[in-house]
Amino acid sequence: MIQRERIADNVFAFQSDVYAQVTAGVVAGPDWAVAIDTLAFPEETLAIRDFIEQELKVPVRYVINTHYHADHAWGTCFFPGALVISHTLCRELLEKKGIPSLEEARTHNTSLRQTQIVLPHLTFSEGTLNLKVGKKNLALLPLLGHTRDAIGVFVEEDRILFSGDVFMPLPYIVDGDIDLMVDSLKMIGKMSLENIVQGHGDVVLRGEIEMAIEDHLQYLSTIRKHVRRASRRKYPRDLLETLDIESCGKSRVLLGGLAEELHQRNLISLYTQLYGEIPAASETDDDEFDW
Numbered sequence: 001m002i003q004r005e006r007i008a009d010n011v012f013a014f015q016s017d018v019y020a021q022v023t024a025g026v027v028a029g030p031d032w033a034v035a036i037d038t039l040a041f042p043e044e045t046l047a048i049r050d051f052i053e054q055e056l057k058v059p060v061r062y063v064i065n066t067h068y069h070a071d072h073a074w075g076t077c078f079f080p081g082a083l084v085i086s087h088t089l090c091r092e093l094l095e096k097k098g099i100p101s102l103e104e105a106r107t108h109n110t111s112l113r114q115t116q117i118v119l120p121h122l123t124f125s126e127g128t129l130n131l132k133v134g135k136k137n138l139a140l141l142p143l144l145g146h147t148r149d150a151i152g153v154f155v156e157e158d159r160i161l162f163s164g165d166v167f168m169p170l171p172y173i174v175d176g177d178i179d180l181m182v183d184s185l186k187m188i189g190k191m192s193l194e195n196i197v198q199g200h201g202d203v204v205l206r207g208e209i210e211m212a213i214e215d216h217l218q219y220l221s222t223i224r225k226h227v228r229r230a231s232r233r234k235y236p237r238d239l240l241e242t243l244d245i246e247s248c249g250k251s252r253v254l255l256g257g258l259a260e261e262l263h264q265r266n267l268i269s270l271y272t273q274l275y276g277e278i279p280a281a282s283e284t285d286d287d288e289f290d291w
Contacts, residue, residue, distance in 0.1 A: 002044050004051065005203060008158040010134065013197045014048050016040055020255055021200045022071045025162045026052055027155060029134025032061035035082070036153050036162045037199075038075025041111055045075030062131065064140065065120060066164030066199065067150040068093040069175075074102060077116040085129070086120035087142060089149035094119055143188070145181025146172055146199070158194060165199030169254040170245075171216050172262050174269040178220055189213045200255055215249070222248045223263075227271045230279065237281035240267045 003015045010028040015021055016039045025036035033052050038045040052060055065073045065086040073094060076084055098117045106112050129140040136157050143152040146165040153162040165172065166184045173181055189210065196204040204212055226243050230236035245252050245263040252260040271279045
């Protein structure tokens with residue numbers, strides 16, 4: 001159901017086998033642990049909790065939500081009694097969007113019947129928030145771009161970054177901002193990291209980080225160029241739909257085959273962000289763009 005990887009002493013990453021290779025993490029101390037995000041389905045998050053309680057033999061005192069999206073935040077309720085930490089905007093978005101989205105999701109997914117939205121108890125929006133777990137210091141810092149409420153968790157002693165979705169195999173900006181993502185990626189490149197636990201996908205190792213960042217920045221630059229070129233057409237969507245992911249420097253096999261769909265959403269969303277309207281097509285598509 002989930003894959004588990006020990007990255008450093010008492011630092012673990014978990015990856016879903018069910019949904020989009022989404023990840024979560026745990027940093028444990030001698031008396032309690034911190035969970036960094038949850039996974040998409042209750043049984044996956046409960047498996048993480050069982051590992052912490054039965055194998056590490058400590059309770060979870062804190063849950064950190066890197067952003068408000070369902071696949072990272074909805075499992076928080078399965079750590080009852082934990083103090084939840086997030087960006088200030090994450091709390092607002094969970095209340096505004098998360099609660100009605102969960103109500104809708106329950107109508108066609110019975111596995112979510114026990115899921116509840118837990119609004120964060122402690123929030124911040126600027127600078128860093130530090131949390132001591134045993135001998136490890138966790139620095140929580142804004143990492144905007146994928147969303148406007150995104151944060152990362154930097155384990156200082158091990159030089160490990162839990163990045164949330166600002167770092168994943170394919171940059172995804174539909175709910176975010178391309179310029180903020182570029183800034184975050186450049187900042188990550190200056191952190192002298194040993195590992196990055198992406199919001200989705202495998203752990204990125206030290207020797208891979210620089211190339212991955214360059215690859216992401218090139219992809220974002222390429223789609224921006226194509227969107228600007230499309231804006232000069234009468235029907236810009238016609239051109240955008242011809243731009244498959246390979247033509248923009250990425251592979252469609254990423255994220256279990258979801259990458260091409262996410263790439264197409266990136267193009268339409270970026271056009272909308274830059275020009276304030278959904279790009280017109282020569283033939284009207286009955287399906288609305290899914291935000």
